[in-house]
Amino acid sequence: MLGKKINEVNNQKEKENDALNKLKADYLTTIYSMASRGKNYLEIHNEIFHQTINFKKAQGFVSDTLYKNATKLTHKAISKKNVIFNGGAVDTAFLASEIYKVLGGDKILDTLSQNVYAELDQRESKAKNNLLEDTIKENEDYNKSLSINDEASAKIFYLCSKHADSALDHKPYQGKMYITNKWRNVIKDKQLREKINQYILKNDVKSFEWVIGEPVYMITRPNCRHYFNEMSVAEVLSTSKTELLNEYKMVHKVGTRDIRQTLKDRYINDIKSIDTIIAKYSERLALCERLNKEIPIPLLREAIAKNKLLIAKWRAKRRKLVNTPSK
Numbered sequence: 001m002l003g004k005k006i007n008e009v010n011n012q013k014e015k016e017n018d019a020l021n022k023l024k025a026d027y028l029t030t031i032y033s034m035a036s037r038g039k040n041y042l043e044i045h046n047e048i049f050h051q052t053i054n055f056k057k058a059q060g061f062v063s064d065t066l067y068k069n070a071t072k073l074t075h076k077a078i079s080k081k082n083v084i085f086n087g088g089a090v091d092t093a094f095l096a097s098e099i100y101k102v103l104g105g106d107k108i109l110d111t112l113s114q115n116v117y118a119e120l121d122q123r124e125s126k127a128k129n130n131l132l133e134d135t136i137k138e139n140e141d142y143n144k145s146l147s148i149n150d151e152a153s154a155k156i157f158y159l160c161s162k163h164a165d166s167a168l169d170h171k172p173y174q175g176k177m178y179i180t181n182k183w184r185n186v187i188k189d190k191q192l193r194e195k196i197n198q199y200i201l202k203n204d205v206k207s208f209e210w211v212i213g214e215p216v217y218m219i220t221r222p223n224c225r226h227y228f229n230e231m232s233v234a235e236v237l238s239t240s241k242t243e244l245l246n247e248y249k250m251v252h253k254v255g256t257r258d259i260r261q262t263l264k265d266r267y268i269n270d271i272k273s274i275d276t277i278i279a280k281y282s283e284r285l286a287l288c289e290r291l292n293k294e295i296p297i298p299l300l301r302e303a304i305a306k307n308k309l310l311i312a313k314w315r316a317k318r319r320k321l322v323n324t325p326s327k
Contacts (some may be wrong), residue, residue, distance in 0.1 A: 002243070003161065003250065004225035006185060018121055019059050020066060024112045025100070025287050026051050027070040032103065035293040036079035036096035038085070044074050061123075064113045073111060076102050094145070096295040106303045109283055122220035129218055132212065136180070139230060143186045151192055156175045156183040157231040158208045159241070160218060161250040165272065175219055175251070176224055177241055178208040195237055206317045274318045281310045 011043030027048055034044045048070050056062040080102040084090055104111045139155045146154055168289050179200065180186075187193050199205065208228070211218045219226050229248050236244070285307040292300040 001229045001248075002131070003227040003248070005045040005131050006128065008226075009124060009131060012127070013120055013124045016061070016123070017117075019055070020063055020116060020120070021283060023063075024109060024116075025049065025064065025290060027066070028073075028103065028108055028287060029290055029294060031070070031074050031077050032096065032099055032291050035074075035081050035099045036092055036295050038081065038095075040075060040289065044078070045071065048074065049156065049268055059202065063116055063119055065119050066112060069112050069114065072085070073103055090293060091298050097297045097299050100291070100297065105299070106306065107132060107148065108290070109287060120177060124222055125220065132220070135230070139180075140182070146186075149190050151187050151189050152234040153235075154183075154186050154233050155230045156186055156196075156233060157236045159231050159244055159248070159250065160211070161227050161229075162245060163225060163252045165325065167224070170218060170221075170226060171222065173211055173243070175203055177203060177231070177247060178211050178228075179205050181207040181209050186247050189277070192233065193223040196233065196248045197242050198238060243268075243318055271321055273319060274314055274321070278318070280313055280315050281307050281314070285311065 003130055030047050030051065031044060033045065047181060048067070052062055059304045077099050079093060080098055082097055084098055096318050100108070125273070143154045143156065158178045160174050160176055174316050179196075183196065184193070187196060192242065210216070212220050218224065219228065227250075229250065231244065239247070288300050288307060292304065
């Protein structure tokens with residue numbers, strides 16, 4: 001069904017994001033370590049190029065933006081190295097400190113993250129749009145093959161999943177039934193048409209094409225975790241929406257760890273924001289610890305301590321929100 005395929009797209013994006021995060025760390029470790037040890041631009045660039053080729057072989061795609069930014073950072077690191085060396089010997093730790101600063105210090109990951117998430121969003125949107133187009137075409141072809149006596153089997157309805165941690169602007173549209181705006185081209189039987197019309201009026205059913213487009217962009221907006229399952233006329237007219245949601249396991253009570261069902265909507269979104277912040281500082285911490293293993297310097301030790309404090313601070317805020325009772 002469409003829902004399973006949409007979830008596969010969402011899961012694929014998460015895998016691609018995790019893979020790119022690892023590649024970012026590999027790039028930065030390479031630049032920091034090799035430049036600090038006096039390697040030249042060509043040597044560093046060759047290593048980055050090989051990392052990129054290996055990534056493409058393993059993942060089946062590559063981020064041109066990430067590669068270009070890594071190349072720019074290599075230029076910056078080498079320029080700084082050349083200025084510091086200036087024909088003389090330099091202490092590795094001192095050079096590493098200067099390289100670390102010119103790469104961006106504690107915010108080193110932010111440089112390589114620029115435009116990468118937008119690139120992933122574009123890949124996600126393209127995959128979802130292609131999937132929707134294919135599904136709609138498949139359903140249209142199936143519906144055309146039906147005789148007037150089989151029109152109750154027509155797939156003209158689409159049921160949207162329901163999530164406890166839905167974005168607030170998508171909350172009013174989740175868990176509802178939608179119908180293709182071409183349904184009248186499919187249903188010729190007058191009695192069945194009237195039953196569908198009555199269902200639409202009674203349940204205020206909007207069109208599927210409308211809800212996936214502007215201004216709602218249900219499922220088509222980047223990072224949206226909602227999905228649709230196509231439904232036949234017979235099951236929609238004979239079974240309640242709530243029963244269908246449960247039958248197809250489309251109600252997700254907890255989408256974010258530790259969020260209570262009774263938590264206020266605003267707290268849910270606050271927690272999702274805090275989780276994003278914690279993830280950012282955790283990524284910084286992991287990189288700083290990795291760089292410090294390559295060439296230990298005071299700046300990295302300070303950054304490690306700072307990120308640990310920030311992570312602890314935001315985790316404490318998260319615990320406080322989770323334990324805040326709703327009124």
